[in-house]
Amino acid sequence: MFNKDRWKEILEVLTSNWFRTLLTAFGVFWGILILIILLAAGKGFQNGVMADFGDIATNTMFMWSRNTTKEYMGLPKGRRYNFKLEDVRAIRDNVPNLRFVSPRNQLGGFQGANNVTRGINTGAFNVYGDYPEIINQDPMTITSGRFINHSDINEKRKVAVIGIGVKSSLYDKGEEAIGTYIKIQGVNFMVIGTYKKKSNDGDGEESQKEIFVPFTTFSQAFNRADNVGWMAITAQDGHSITSLKERIVSIVKQNRKIHPDDKRAVGYFDLYEQFNRVESLFAALKFIAYFVGILVLISGVIGVSNIMLIVVKERTKEIGIRRALGEDPKSIKLQIVMESLFLTIISGMAGISFGAFFIYGINALLDSSGPVDMFLSPSVSVGVVAAALAILVISGLLAGFIPAQSAIKVRPIDALRTE
Numbered sequence: 001m002f003n004k005d006r007w008k009e010i011l012e013v014l015t016s017n018w019f020r021t022l023l024t025a026f027g028v029f030w031g032i033l034i035l036i037i038l039l040a041a042g043k044g045f046q047n048g049v050m051a052d053f054g055d056i057a058t059n060t061m062f063m064w065s066r067n068t069t070k071e072y073m074g075l076p077k078g079r080r081y082n083f084k085l086e087d088v089r090a091i092r093d094n095v096p097n098l099r100f101v102s103p104r105n106q107l108g109g110f111q112g113a114n115n116v117t118r119g120i121n122t123g124a125f126n127v128y129g130d131y132p133e134i135i136n137q138d139p140m141t142i143t144s145g146r147f148i149n150h151s152d153i154n155e156k157r158k159v160a161v162i163g164i165g166v167k168s169s170l171y172d173k174g175e176e177a178i179g180t181y182i183k184i185q186g187v188n189f190m191v192i193g194t195y196k197k198k199s200n201d202g203d204g205e206e207s208q209k210e211i212f213v214p215f216t217t218f219s220q221a222f223n224r225a226d227n228v229g230w231m232a233i234t235a236q237d238g239h240s241i242t243s244l245k246e247r248i249v250s251i252v253k254q255n256r257k258i259h260p261d262d263k264r265a266v267g268y269f270d271l272y273e274q275f276n277r278v279e280s281l282f283a284a285l286k287f288i289a290y291f292v293g294i295l296v297l298i299s300g301v302i303g304v305s306n307i308m309l310i311v312v313k314e315r316t317k318e319i320g321i322r323r324a325l326g327e328d329p330k331s332i333k334l335q336i337v338m339e340s341l342f343l344t345i346i347s348g349m350a351g352i353s354f355g356a357f358f359i360y361g362i363n364a365l366l367d368s369s370g371p372v373d374m375f376l377s378p379s380v381s382v383g384v385v386a387a388a389l390a391i392l393v394i395s396g397l398l399a400g401f402i403p404a405q406s407a408i409k410v411r412p413i414d415a416l417r418t419e
Contacts, residue, residue: 014343024307025347027300028395032348032388035293036355036380040362042289044378046282058275059099060137061241063248063268064230065256072259081256081265083228090251091231097239100137103228105129105218107185116211118170118182125166127184127211129218137232138197145178145193152214158221160189163208164196182211187221189213241272294391301344301395308340308403333405340400341393348392352385 014021068079088103107127116125128134132149140147143164152159160182162170167177177191189211196208219225233248235241249266252258258265362378 014339020307021343024303025343025350027303028297028344028347028392029300029351029354031293031297031300032351032392033355033358034296035289035388036352036384037358038289038293039286039384040355040359040378040380042282042285043380044362044375045285047376047378049278049282059237059239059241059272060232060234061245061248061268061270061272062230062232063252063266066265066267068258068262068265070259070262070265072262073257075257081258083231083252084255085226085228087252087255088228088231090255091233091248094251095244095247097236097244098233099236100133100232100234102131102134102137102232102234103215103230104134104232105215105222105224105227105229107222116166116170116182116184118180121170123166123169123209125163125169125209125211127213127218129215129222129224130212131215134212134232137234140195140197143194143196145191147193147195148212148214153216156216156220157214158187158189158217159192159214160184161193161195161212162191163210164194165209166211167194169209184211184213185222235272242270242276245270297391297395300347301399304340304344304396305399305402308336308400311339311403336403337397337400340403341396344396344399345389345392348388348395352388355380 063083065081065083068075068077068081071077083103085103088101092098092101105128108125116123116127130148131153132147135147142161145161147161148159151157162177162182170182171177171180177194180191181188182191183189195212213221219227233241235244245268249268250260252266253260253262256265359378359380366375366377
């Protein structure tokens with residue numbers, strides 16, 4: 001393998017008809033390039049979609065109340081009801097393997113705009129009444145101060161955590177927000193923290209226009225009593241919220257006197273189920289990328305094998321002379337396999353290199369033009385490149401095996417008679 005004369009002969013054989021060699025190599029080059037581009041594109045789409053999930057706990061469901069659609073226990077059809085704090089306690093006490101059960105109330109958003117003022121500045125923002133656990137379900141980075149805690153809940157403190165979008169609307173540039181007061185629907189709240197959430201659209205300032213206050217304070221300040229607008233419920237690791245969903249809904253139906261068969265009275269969104277669907281979709285896309293790429297690569301390898309058969313046919317007399325002079329058939333076989341392996345690996349490495357430059361160019365273009373919805377940071381892992389190299393080595397050996405077998409089957413006397 002490390003014989004200088006052998007490698008010199010390999011180069012002479014492959015360059016004797018360089019145009020044929022180039023066309024043969026192109027099949028392998030194109031196959032590995034298509035494989036890398038397909039995998040990188042799939043990864044880019046996956047990154048874009050997953051970025052929309054952000055850091056939110058994916059093993060979570062959101063549940064809200066809707067109008068009933070069936071009569072039950074003397075109560076009319078079309079009845080509007082509210083969740084209560086006792087529903088939250090019942091879910092915590094009776095459904096195992098739950099990590100967080102967070103009741104939430106909201107002003108603004110789908111319930112209509114609310115006014116938040118500070119001095120002469122006014123804005124319309126979503127205001128949430130929450131428990132401290134919500135930061136684990138909808139993660140955010142506290143940029144200054146702190147988030148609400150259980151002391152705030154127990155003492156019903158009028159404190160607020162505001163997003164950077166709120167701060168930029170209500171405060172002058174560089175002005176400190178911590179310790180100042182904002183007025184939410186006429187009620188004063190002291191700002192104790194600011195936050196920023198991850199976003200897929202630049203700095204995402206427009207998506208940061210939310211305000212968080214303690215749940216108990218919200219209920220008291222805005223006359224919500226023990227009503228709960230909606231809930232965010234997260235299962236423990238190793239237990240899917242999807243498997244616990246029916247039990248949770250049945251407890252609420254029982255407490256709120258809703259018909260067990262009323263499918264529309266309790267609204268919910270199972271984030272874990274949606275997340276799994278997305279993951280399944282991208283697993284299927286990855287399989288298709290591998291399938292198509294490998295088929296194209298195999299067609300290139302078949303081309304290499306066919307050309308090597310032609311090369312062996314052209315060198316029949318030469319092989320006969322070498323056999324007549326006593327060269328070991330294994331040496332001839334090794335020569336043919338090494339020629340095939342060398343051609344396959346070189347063309348494959350060229351495809352990998354070109355693919356890497358192509359991905360680099362796409363990423364540079366995306367960086368210069370700004371983020372693109374549903375497509376983010378296309379890439380191929382080192383493991384995929386290593387697998388591609390392994391495929392190239394195996395393909396090169398297979399491509400050379402049949403021509404090598406054909407070469408050593410030729411009897412020296414027959415080979416010498418070949419014109």
